[in-house]
Structure formats: C-alpha cells, structure tokens
Amino acid sequence: MEPLLERMCIDAATESADAVDKWRRQRRTLQRMPSHLAEALLRRLLQRRLLYPSLLEVFKYTVEDVDLSGESFVDAEWMAYLGAFHYLNSLILADCHKINNAALWYITGMPTLKEMDLSRCSKITDAGIQHLLSLPALEKLRISETGVTADGVIILASLSHLLLLDLGGLPVTDSALNSLQTLTKLQGLDLWGSEVSNESVTTLKMFRNLSFLNLAWTKVTMLPYLPSLTCLNMSRCTISSLFEGEGQKPRLEKVNFSGATIHNTSEAFKYVETSRLSLLDISNSALQSYSFLSSMNAMTNLDLSDSGLVDDGSVEHIARIGATLKKLNLSDTKVSVEGINALAGNVPNLETLLLSGTPIDDTAIHFLSMMPALKVINLSRTHVKGLMQLGGAHDEVPSFSALESLSHLETLDLELLHIKDLALRPLANMSRLSHLTLRSVSLTNESLYHISSAKKLVHLGLRDTVVTDTGLEAFAPPPALEILDLRGCWLLSKEFVSRFCQMHPQLEVRHDLFETLYKRKEHSTPSRATTRTPKGKNKQGSSSAPPQYFVVDQRLKYSREELLSLRISLSLSLVPFLNGPTK
Amino acid sequence: MKKEDTVMLISAEGFEFVIDKKAAMVSQTIRNMLTSPGGFSETEHGKVTFPEISTTILEKICQYFYWSLQYASGKETEFHIEPELTLELMMAANYLHT
Numbered sequence: 074m075e076p077l078l079e080r081m082c083i084d085a086a087t088e089s090a091d092a093v094d095k096w097r098r099q100r101r102t103l104q105r106m107p108s109h110l111a112e113a114l115l116r117r118l119l120q121r122r123l124l125y126p127s128l129l130e131v132f133k134y135t136v137e138d139v140d141l142s143g144e145s146f147v148d149a150e151w152m153a154y155l156g157a158f159h160y161l162n163s164l165i166l167a168d169c170h171k172i173n174n175a176a177l178w179y180i181t182g183m184p185t186l187k188e189m190d191l192s193r194c195s196k197i198t199d200a201g202i203q204h205l206l207s208l209p210a211l212e213k214l215r216i217s218e219t220g221v222t223a224d225g226v227i228i229l230a231s232l233s234h235l236l237l238l239d240l241g242g243l244p245v246t247d248s249a250l251n252s253l254q255t256l257t258k259l260q261g262l263d264l265w266g267s268e269v270s271n272e273s274v275t276t277l278k279m280f281r282n283l284s285f286l287n288l289a290w291t292k293v294t295m296l297p298y299l300p301s302l303t304c305l306n307m308s309r310c311t312i313s314s315l316f317e318g319e320g321q322k323p324r325l326e327k328v329n330f331s332g333a334t335i336h337n338t339s340e341a342f343k344y345v346e347t348s349r350l351s352l353l354d355i356s357n358s359a360l361q362s363y364s365f366l367s368s369m370n371a372m373t374n375l376d377l378s379d380s381g382l383v384d385d386g387s388v389e390h391i392a393r394i395g396a397t398l399k400k401l402n403l404s405d406t407k408v409s410v411e412g413i414n415a416l417a418g419n420v421p422n423l424e425t426l427l428l429s430g431t432p433i434d435d436t437a438i439h440f441l442s443m444m445p446a447l448k449v450i451n452l453s454r455t456h457v458k459g460l461m462q463l464g465g466a467h468d469e470v471p472s473f474s475a476l477e478s479l480s481h482l483e484t485l486d487l488e489l490l491h492i493k494d495l496a497l498r499p500l501a502n503m504s505r506l507s508h509l510t511l512r513s514v515s516l517t518n519e520s521l522y523h524i525s526s527a528k529k530l531v532h533l534g535l536r537d538t539v540v541t542d543t544g545l546e547a548f549a550p551p552p553a554l555e556i557l558d559l560r561g562c563w564l565l566s567k568e569f570v571s572r573f574c575q576m577h578p579q580l581e582v583r584h585d586l587f588e589t590l591y592k593r594k595e596h597s598t599p600s601r602a603t604t605r606t607p608k609g610k611n612k613q614g615s616s617s618a619p620p621q622y623f624v625v626d627q628r629l630k631y632s633r634e635e636l637l638s639l640r641i642s643l644s645l646s647l648v649p650f651l652n653g654p655t656k
Numbered sequence: 657m658k659k660e661d662t663v664m665l666i667s668a669e670g671f672e673f674v675i676d677k678k679a680a681m682v683s684q685t686i687r688n689m690l691t692s693p694g695g696f697s698e699t700e701h702g703k704v705t706f707p708e709i710s711t712t713i714l715e716k717i718c719q720y721f722y723w724s725l726q727y728a729s730g731k732e733t734e735f736h737i738e739p740e741l742t743l744e745l746m747m748a749a750n751y752l753h754t
Contacts, residue, residue, distance in 0.1 A: 076684075078720055078749035081735065086742035095739035102743045110750055 079110070087117045097131055104134045108160075111135035119144070129154035136160075142167040142190070149176035156180045163188035167215070170194065174201035181207040188213040192239065199225030206231055217241030217263065223249040230255045237261040241287065247273035254279045261285035265306070271295055289329070298344070299323055308332050308354070312341050322346035329354040331376070338365050356380060356402065363387040369394050378404040378427070388412035395419035404451070405430040410437045417443035425449040429486070435461045435472040442475040450476075453488035453510075459496025474499040481505060488512035488534070494519035501526035507553070510534035512561075518544025525549045537561035542569040550577055559584040663690065664703045665718065667711040677702070679721035684753035708751065713744045717752065724754075 086092060096102075103111075111132050118124040119141070129151065137160050141147045148171040155164065156179035164186060166172050173196035180186065181204045189211060191197050198220040205211065211232055217239045226240060226249040235256050245267035259280040270292040277283060278297050286299070287306040294313045296305075302323040308331040316323055324346045331354045335341050338360055347369045357379040366372075366387075372394050377383045383406035391401070392415050401420070403412075404427045413433060416423075417440035424446050428437075434456040441450060460469040476482060477499055485503075488510050497520050500506060507529050511520065516538040524533060530551040541564045550557065557580050559565060567586045574582050663680045665673045681687045689704060706714060716737075723735045737745060 076749060076754050077724070078717075078754045079746055082737060082742045082746035082749060085737035085739060086746070088739065092739035092742070096743050099740075099743055102747070106743065106747060107750060110746055114746075 083114055083117050086114060087121050087123055090123055093118070093123055093128070097128065100131070103131045106135050108135050108137050112138055115139070126150040126154050130157070133158045134160070137162040137185075138165075139163070140165040141169055143169070145170050147171060149173070149179070152176040152179040156183065158183075160185050162186065163213075165190040166194060167192040168194070170196070172196065174198060174204070177201045177204040180204070182209075184209055186210060190215040191219055192216065192241075193218045195220055197221060199228075201225075202228055205229075208232075210234060213237040215239035215263075217243065217265075219243070223268075226250075227252045229253065232256070233258070235259060237285075239263040240267060241265045242267075244268055251276050257281065259283055260301075263287040264291065265289040267291055269293060303327065305329070310334075311336075313337075314344075315341055316344040318344075320344075324349045326350060327352040330358055331356045333358045335360055338362060351397075363390045366390040367393045371397055373397055374400045376402040377406060378402045380406055383407060385409055385412035385415065388415045392416050392419040395423070396421065398423050399446075400425040402427040403431060404428065407432065409433055410440070413437040413440040416440070420444050422446050424481070427451040428455060430454040432456060435459070438472045438475045442478050445479070446481060447479050448481045449484040450482065451486040453486050453490065453512075455490065457487075457490050457492070459487075459490065459492035469495070471496050471499050473497070474502075477502045479503075484508040486510045488536070491515065494523065497523040500524060503527060505529055507531040510536075510558075511538065512536040514539060516540070518547070521545070521548045525551060527551055528553070530554050532556045532558075534558040535562065539564055542566055545569055545573050548573075550580060554580060556581045557583070561585065660702070662702065665714060666703065666705040667709055667714040668707050669711050671711040671714070673714060673718050675718050675721060679718070679725055680704075682721045682724045682754055683717075686752065706748075709748050710744065713741065713748050716741060716745055717748055717754075720749075720754070 086096060115124070115132055115136055118128070133154070136158060139155060139158075139161065141151070142165050147166065147169040152172070155161065161183060162185055164180070165188075167190045172191065172194045177197070186208050187210050189205065189208070192215045195218070197216065199222055202216075202221060202225040205214065206228065212234055214229070214232065214235060214237070218241065221243050223244055223246045226243060226245050229235070229238070230252050233255055236258055238256065238259060238261070241263045242265065245264055247269055250264070250269050250273040254276055257279060260282050262277075262280065262283060262285070265287045266289070268291075269288070271294055274293055274295070275297050277286070277299055280299075282301050283299055284301045285304040286302060288310060289306050289308040291310060293307070294311050295317070296315050298316045298319045298321060300321065300323060303325060304327040305325060306329040308329050311334040312330065313336065322344050326349050328350060333355070335358065342365050349371050350369045351371050352374040353369065353372060354376040356376045359380065359382055361382070363377075363383065367390050375391065375398060377387070383403065385408060388408055391398070395416065396419070398420050399422055401423060408428070408431050410433050413428075423444050426441070426444065426447060426449070429451045430453070432455070433452075435458055438457065441447065457472070459472055461472045462468070463470055473496060476485075482503055483505050485506060485508070489512050492513055493515055494517055500509065500523055506527050509524070509527065509530060509532070511534060514537055516535070518540055520535070520538065521540060521544050524530065525548060528551050531553050533554060533556070536558055537560075540559070540562050545565060546569060559570070560583055562584065565584065570582065570584050570586060574580065661677055662674050663677045663686070665675065665680065667673070677690065681690070686704060690702070709717070720735060723733070726733065
C-alpha cells in the first residue's frame with residue numbers, strides 16, 4: 074500500500090473537477106511523474122468519474138497500463154487520446170460496449186502495446202481484427218465473446234509474438250485453429266464454446282510452450298500429448314482419452330472437469346502425471362469410481378460437489394490424499410456422518426470444508442472438531458439441528474460446542490437449518506468467528522442475545538428470522554460488526570430499523586425496507602469510500618488502525634434525510650456526465 | 657534544543673529547514689539516511705539536501721511530518737493540501753516514502 078501522504082495527495086488531487094483544473098496545466102510536473110503514481114492518479118480519477126477524454130492527454134508520457142474495463146462511456150474519442158500515449162503497454166477495454174472497429178483504428182501500429190483486452194466488446198468484428206494486426210509487439214490478446222468470426226481468427230496467424238490468446242465464445246472452426254499453427258510461442262489458449270473438434274486438436278502440438286488450455290463446452294473428446302501443459306479446462310466435454318500415444322505424461326497442476334462426462338476414469342487419467350495436481354474440479358460430473366484420487370498427493374483444492382455418486386465410499390479415497398488438502402467441496406453429495414468420520418484426523422491442513430446440502434446431522438460436528446486448521450465451514454441445508462440429546466437424559470446440549478476447539482474458525486454458514494436459539498449459545502466462545510450466516514424462521518430475539526457476545530464478528534446474516542423490534546433495540550452489535558443482513562425479517566418495522574441504523578452509523582444494515590437506499594446511494598454519490606473499487610474488495614472501512622482522515626465514509630457525515638436530498642441534487646449535477654463527457 | 661535532536665533539510669533553492677529528528681523520521685527514506693551505519697555524511701552532520709524538492713513543497717513536507725506525529729498520538733485534525741501542490745507533493749512523498 075502506498076504511504077499515507079501519497080494517498081492523501083491523490084485524494085486531494087481528485088477531490089473535485091475544480092481541483093483537477095488547478096493541476097492539469099502543470100505539464101512539466103506531469104511529464105516527469107513516475108508511472109505508478111500517474112497510474113494511481115488515473116485510476117482514482119476514473120473511479121471518481123472525473124476522467125474525460127481530453128484529460129487523458131496529461132498522462133500521455135507517463136502512463137503504461139490503462140484499465141477501462143466495464144466503462145460503458147468509453148468510445149472512439151477516448152481511443153484517439155489513448156492512441157497518442159507514448160509508452161502504452163497494456164490496454165484493458167473489456168466490457169466497453171461503445172468500442173467498435175473504427176475506434177481501434179486510433180491504436181494501429183502502436184509499437185509498445187503488448188496487451189489488449191477487448192472481451193465482450195460485441196461491436197468488434199473481423200474488420201477490427203485488421204487494425205490489431207499492425208501491433209508489432211502484441212503478446213496478449215483477449216477477444217472472447219466479440220463479433221469476430223472464424224475468418225477473423227484465421228488472420229490472427231500473423232501475430233507471431235502472441236503468448237496468450239483468448240478466443241472464448243467465438244465460432245472458431247477446425248480449419249481456423251489449423252491456420253493458427255504459426256503462433257508457436259503460445260503459452261495460453263482459450264477456446265471455450267468454440268466449434269473445434271478432435272479433427273484439429275493435433276494442431277495444439279505445434280504450441281510447444283502451451284501451459285494453459287481451455288476447451289470447455291467443445292466437442293473435443295481427446296487430446297494429444299502437450300508437454301508443457303499445466304492448466305486444463307475441459308468442463309462440459311465428453312472425455313475419452315488424454316495425451317495418449319507418446320508414453321510421456323504432462324505434469325498437470327490445475328484441472329477443471331466440472332460437468333464433464335468421463336466414461337472410463339482410469340483410461341482417461343492413464344497418461345496424466347497427477348503427482349503435481351493441486352486443483353481438481355470434477356463437480357457435477359458422473360463418475361463411477363473415485364479411486365484415481367488416491368495417487369494425487371499434491372492436491373490442495375478438490376471440488377466434488379453436485380454429484381449424486383459421491384458417497385462415503387469415495388471419501389475414503391479423499392482421506393488418503395488428505396494431508397495436503399486445504400479446500401474440499403462436498404456440497405450436494407451423498408456424504409454422510411460416516412464419511413466425515415473417515416476424513417477426521419486425515420486432513421490436518423484442511424481450511425475450507427463445504428458440506429451444504431449433504432445428509433449429515435449433529436453427530437458430524439464432533440468429527441469436524443478434529444480438523445484443526447478449519448477456517449470456513451458450510452453446513453447449510455443439512456440435517457444439523459444444533460442440539461443433541463446426551464444419553465438418555467432429556468437435556469439438550471448445543472452441538473456447536475464441539476467447534477469451540479477450532480481456534481482458526483472464521484466463517485460459519487448455518488443457513489436453512491432447523492435450529493433453535495439455544496443452539497447458538499456456543500458462538501460466544503468462538504474467538505475468531507468473523508462471518509456468520511443464519512437463515513431460519515425458528516430463530517428469535519434470543520439468538521441476537523447469544524450472537525452479541527461473539528466479539529470478532531464482522532458480517533452477520535440473520536435472514537428470514539422472527540427477530541422483533543424489541544429484540545433489535547436491545548441488541549448490542551459486536552464492536553467489529555460491519556454488515557448486518559436482516560432481509561426477510563418481516564416482523565421488524567421500518568421505524569425501528571431506521572432508528573437502529575442511526576444509533577449504529579458504522580453498520581451497513583440490509584433490510585427489505587432499507588436496502589434500496591444503500592444501493593442507489595452507492596451509484597449516485599461520488600463519495601470516497603463508497604464509489605466502486607474495481608480491484609478486490611473495498612476494505613477501507615475494515616483496515617486495522619484506519620487513518621481517519623482518508624477513510625471517512627461520507628455516509629457517516631450526514632443524516633439519512635440529508636443524504637436523500639444530496640442524492641437528488643447530485644443525480645441532477647451528474648446528468649451531463651451520463652449523457653457523455655462534454656470536453 | 658540539542659543539536660543532535662534536530663536535523664536540517666535543505667531544499668533545491670538552498671532554503672534550510674531545521675526540524676526535530678523525530679519528525680523527520682516519519683519519512684522512511686530520511687530514517688534510512690540518518691540511521692544506516694554506512695557513514696553517510698547525512699548521518700554525521702544531520703543535514704540532508706534535496707535537489708529535487710522545491711522550498712514550497714519541502715515546507716509542506718515538514719508540516720506533514722509534525723501533523724503525522726500528532727495524528728499518530730491520536731489527535732485527529734485535517735491536513736489540508738492545496739490542489740496546486742498535489743502533484744509535486746505526491747512525487748516528493750513517493751521519494752521520501754512517507
């Protein structure tokens with residue numbers, strides 16, 4: 074993260090259009106600005122909706138990477154200014170729907186441009202590809218889901234420096250793929266949803282360095298030996314054989330076969346070196362046997378969800394490779410308590426376990442407590458009730474008490490269970506629990522009382538519960554709480570929810586009568602903390618020891634009434650921007 | 657104030673700012689200059705020259721150092737930055753790692 078004063082300067086420089094006018098003529102300063110500062114400034118101007126085409130000019134000697142993805146107002150005028158950039162290295166225009174073939178003319182021949190992303194720019198067609206051919210240094214090109222046809226793909230063959238080519242969702246035919254043989258440097262190729270078939274896959278052998286290949290949703294059923302391949306996506310394909318023939322095996326690391334049909338697993342995996350495989354997604358695919366898992370000793374991330382054939386027997390194979398596992402998804406499988414028992418003690422590093430929709434009950438929770446590294450547990454839509462009867466006694470004890478021993482537990486999803494308030498009592502003793510989601514009509518005010526002692530809670534979901542106004546009034550939110558989701562709590566009245574919000578302005582409260590306000594405001598106010606943060610999550614509010622000067626959420630400064638009036642005035646003042654920048 | 661508790665920062669135009677060492681240490685770059693064992697002349701004489709930073713900006717930087725100390729001790733005041741200064745100050749902040 075950049076130092077504080079640097080951030081404060083960027084903040085001050087992008088405070089308003091007036092502030093921008095004060096510095097935009099300092100040409101010599103702008104010219105010798107380090108590129109990472111110029112790029113940070115450019116990004117912030119874009120976020121704050123202060124960027125317009127002619128302002129781009131001040132960055133033409135400094136900025137190397139431009140990311141305008143998702144900005145629907147970016148059009149040919151913007152491209153005219155970008156075309157004048159001296160050191161433009163990467164231009165990301167994904168989802169810029171106004172970009173058409175003519176707009177690409179402005180960047181023809183740019184000697185420095187190495188990366189171009191036009192994904193989902195639907196107006197780009199084969200004619201636009203012609204403009205791209207003049208980019209001598211182009212290494213990465215993404216044109217998935219554009220209007221480019223097989224003919225447009227064929228002419229890409231002259232871009233001989235290409236390392237990465239994303240043709241996802243384009244009608245690439247066998248002959249088009251054959252014509253790309255000249256791209257021998259390719260390391261990544263995306264052909265999902267294309268028309269390629271077994272006829273042309275032998276062409277892939279020409280790409281000796283190919284390490285990433287996506288053939289999802291194609292008719293391809295077999296692959297030739299590809300020596301460098303590490304990542305393979307063949308989800309929704311029918312797989313008959315992989316890498317057969319030369320006796321050598323590529324060392325795959327990440328494989329996605331979700332929704333694929335594999336008739337004979339041992340045959341399909343025969344020529345696959347699986348000792349380095351760390352990620353395997355075979356969700357929603359009907360396999361007869363999972364014994365092939367036993368040899369995959371490097372597995373960290375395994376997804377077997379949505380498969381009716383995964384049962385306690387399959388879990389035994391998982392347990393054998395459990396030592397390295399970090400994430401395991403068994404949602405919507407037939408794994409029962411027996412299976413969880415088989416896993417317990419064999420998965421010392423497992424951090425995430427998703428068991429949503431499995432037929433497990435409270436007895437499984439005891440076995441979960443024997444997985445010491447668990448951080449995330451999802452038990453939603455299971456038979457877990459949260460209470461167990463001990464021996465013959467009539468007293469019911471909360472089964473979640475067993476989870477208190479998991480010292481890393483951060484996230485617990487207990488949605489759509491038949492649980493009672495009493496079951497939540499052990500939550501107070503879970504020292505690191507930060508995310509809790511509940512959704513059961515049987516939960517009442519008493520739950521709120523139990524939850525209020527979970528001190529580290531950041532996100533609390535309490536949807537569809539019968540919490541009442543009095544309960545909410547008496548609720549003392551844990552100090553770290555940021556989000557309180559009360560959607561579907563139909564007993565709450567608008568007055569009490571809004572009073573609660575005023576009492577706890579640091580909270581983002583979601584409720585059916587309230588949510589709309591938050592949504593609209595985020596779109597209309599160009600405030601510092603609530604405008605879009607394109608990369609990653611907006612964490613400004615939660616960073617430890619937040620520098621108050623910078624992160625003050627504009628929401629906190631105003632009452633709700635003031636915000637509403639602001640919203641109206643701002644949406645008026647933004648009209649010229651929405652109609653397209655004027656300068 | 658003892659001389660060894662202060663440090664002199666010299667701007668491009670030759671203006672000298674004498675400030676507390678503690679304040680100057682807010683800048684990671686200055687901290688490194690003053691504390692590194694390499695026998696920099698900066699370490700010995702407590703003088704640092706910034707040929708790239710103008711007087712106006714260096715003055716603002718010094719103000720920021722003191723503001724930052726106050727801020728760290730829990731006193732929350734606003735540090736105002738004039739829009740005209742933002743670019744130069746940003747570059748200086750980047751150089752001084754502050």
